[in-house]
Amino acid sequence: MMDSRTSAQDVLRCDLCKTAVVQMHCDTCLVNLCTACVGKHMISDESKDHKVVKYQVKKSTPLYPGCTTHSKERCEMYCNQCDIPVCSTCIASDQHLGHKLSKILQIVEKQKSKILQEQTELNEIIFPTYKDIASDVQNRMRQLEKEYGNLSKAITKHGEDWHREVDKLVQKLKAEVDEMKNTQLETLQKHLDEINKTISYIKDEIKSTDITIDTNDLSKLFSVKFYVDKYRKLPHKIAPSLPKFMPKQIQGEELTKLFGALSSSSTASDELGYRMKTIQKSPEAGSSTPVKQLLDEPETVTTIDTGYEKLFSGACLSDEEIWTRGNEKTMKLYSINQGSILKSITTKSGNTSIDIAVTKTGDLVYTDYGDRTVNIVKNKKIEEVIKLQNWKPDGVCSTSSGDLLVIMDSDDYKQTKVVRYSGSTEKQTIQFDDKGKPLYSSGRYNTYYINENRNLDICMSDCGAKAVVVVNQAGETRFRYTGHTPAPKNQPFSPRGITTDSQSHILTADYNNDCVHIIDQDGQFLRYIDCGLSEPRGLCIDTNDNVFIAQQANKQVKKIKYLK
Template sequence: MNPRTSAQDVIRCDLCKIAVVQMHCTRCLANLCKVCGEEHISTNESKDHKIVKFQARKSTLLYPGCTTHDKEQCEMFCKKCDIPVCISCLGSNQHLGHALIKVLQVVGEKKDTILRERNEIKDKIYPTFQEIAYDKQTKMSQLKKDYGDLSTAITEHGEDWHREIDKLVKTLKAEVAEMKNTQLQTLQKQLDEINKKISDIKDDINLFEMALDTNDLSKLFSVTSNIKTYKTSSQQIMTYLPTFIPNKLPEELNKLFGALSASSLTSDQQGNKMKTTQKSQEAISSPPVKELLDEPENVTTINTDYTNLYNVACLSDEEIWTKGDDNNMKLYSINQGSLLSLKKLFNFNITRGSRLKSITTKSGYKPTDIAVTKSGDLVFMDYIDRTVIILQKEKFEEVIKLQNWRPYSVCSTSSGDLLVLLDSDDAKQAKVVHYSGSTEKQTIQFDDHGKPLYSPGGYYRYITENKNLDICVSDSVARAVVIVNQAGKLRFKYTGYTSVQKNKPFSPRGIATDSISHILTADYNNGCVHLIDQDGQFLRYIDCGLNGPWGLCTDTNDNLLVAQCMHRQVKKIKYLQRNLSVC
């Protein structure tokens, strides 16, 4: 007979084994006398005991059923197998030699675990998720507002355009009306004069008829003819209607109107960060409309007077800045023919490859890189003097002065800011810094694992911004092109493409991008340019007889300009077809 369920037996305290039971711990399932109940709590303070009167306890315990023997209850627990067992299991010798305890003894440990996990969920995890949910709801509300403001800004900008176009249309129509009225008034005046002449001619005809019928010779001799006057005044006055010659809409109207930057979703939970960069709206709404030519074409070659030529930057489709191995930066024309504004400015005829002017650094040190800003100003790096300098209206302006760091390469962003690749003075670190004027907006130096993105202290590293706002750096030391997104997160590294003809080690130099986010990098060792897409997929080599290609840039028509180092020439290469119609 079970002493716990028999009403005929006196139930004793589980601890002292003497006193009659008065209390019950629902936490440990222990029957206790009043004295042992207090001791039970004080000696096990770490546990959340719940002491009730013995009569208020749950009178029936439901033991777990045995999974092996039907209708058997497991009142024992095998510590080695970590499972409840029944009497039949014990009799089958399956647990012979194993440490066995009562199931009730395991209950306390199990409840400890459940209690600990419940408290963690209740006190930490649940409030954390509530905060996250509240934060997400707040961000969603703010996001809806911000996107509403963004749409409103686009609409207002569009309305500005419409107003300006309406003004232009109104002005042109007013000019048309004025021209029409002027010509109509002139023709009306001429018509009035002609009608008067017609009336005079009718009078003369009647006079002639009368003279022919008269016998009065004096009247006959008094008739005079005005025929010479009529012949002279009958000359036809010609009118010419003005012609409206509409300008062709720009091939990329979105460049003039404006564009959206790349959007991103960032998830940050308990220190784990994950960044997903989405395609920009511009990339989604403006599919590529250019295709690769079957074979790239060398359009023209510009000769320079450097000993070695390293960098080229487009000022316009007709002019390029160049840099060699001295402290001079020189502006050259590209195409043969006259450029009137430049002829007036410099007072000499322009021929293919003629030098327009030369700029010498004030410090006397040779610059490491050059670029042209969005506003058309020349910017260059003075590595020794630790400065970034812009040439504005023929005057040098020191926009960035560094300490403990030296600028090596630079590019101008679509927003008009500067991206500068820097080396530390000890040549042990390298980083990219985004500057707005002289203010640092962002620093990019390490990947998500804390490893450096760029090789420090080495030569031949150049930087550019892609149309999708990725930041592209050619790193000849690492023999790689490193691409990070606008937030500075590593997207991929391109380490070259090997073919039978191009099997020397990949040696990237200059880097450029085009209007459809292709990335181009000069491969000095293999005498070619690698063309890859915005996700790092190799597309083709561009050769065109290149020898020692170094600096790169593209013009507004996506022509590639390549500075050949030892040949001291810039080649202009066409590699894309003209814009195709898009349905």
């Protein structure tokens, strides 16, 4: 049935007469009226101060709140001391004498401003944060499905290995049984053959005596030879002893110890917890980054054979070219699509470079540990940018602002720090936390890599500490990531190369577990990349968020797509 109030051409009808077209509106009672019904409505409740306006400008007159003390009054003022709306009668009484009063519309504006701020926070921070949390939980669920599937496969494979070994053992024991049986049967057969031969001789003797007894020739009787004594001595009895099978009785617990057991699982909350998103400017002013989701399964796009004896790291020059370094003095530029060498540069000192990076202008930077220098290659010419005293440079990266971040070790290997340089000028040193304790581990054989995230955090992989240490632009600790369990090979976390992508994800190579960890900008684990990797060392990202993984063992660089 069509509503009579909105019949015909959906014309709004009067709330009182239900037939005439609406022309007026009572802001006090929130009632739609025709002109004929205005008077009737005004006298329907004379206790109210009816604010009747044209329908087109309804709500133009504020509907002041009713007074809780004086029911027929409206409150146009606000008592700041009592924090309540008040009417004119309240103000005239002694109850609010000397209190500071404000017009309620001023308070309303402040309240509206507060509501808008909260609405902005809900829209721009809290809602996206919860969306990210939901996405994170979904990613964890998918990862959980995959990892539990891998766990079941590992158990099944172990069971199959056991079955194979048990089958082999059963066949071996059965073969031994057959061999023992055949040996003993062969011995008994020989014994039987000797007895049957003797029986044949005895039969011949019996036949011979029968003939002699029946003869009349006495000489033959006296010529008989007796052999009974020979046959009275019976042969030795061969009694084979059978082997015994002595199965080992295995109780359930003993079998579990032999076969292997599951460690306990946990759904405990991560102590880092979720972190609220922050509204931050990206390094490129005014740029907006599209949101990309993780692929369900990372995909290997291409593989480059480098020919190094050991491959350590790579740095993307472009989406088509990548610089590489290994355990030799020459750094090589490869075509990503062709896999061929385009260029090679030999270090100025003849030492092996410790790390490489590419600047915003496309120049190659490398650190020379033995020479204590940081160098830049421009037009095939090597320029010394930084020369250190009492320190040796290790990892290096180029930042969005064009600065260089350099990791360095003291000569006695007891201190490690990160120094920011603008050209050759030292701008910042990051070494200690807010309690004066070292941020990074130290040691002669420690390995470090460094990168800057899009939110300007400084991310460093510290192999000695088995951690990724992340500080903000000011050098204040944000978090430490110490790995995720279960790891693909259940080995201790051993971080090497580190890089970041357009989503502010942090990726670090795990040398021991042959995988790459992906965590978000707040240190929450998202997933592993384990596409058949072998001793992954260096990482870098191209402009399309493909990750390049330098593998030490097989001297290959793998290009892997992991974002949609």
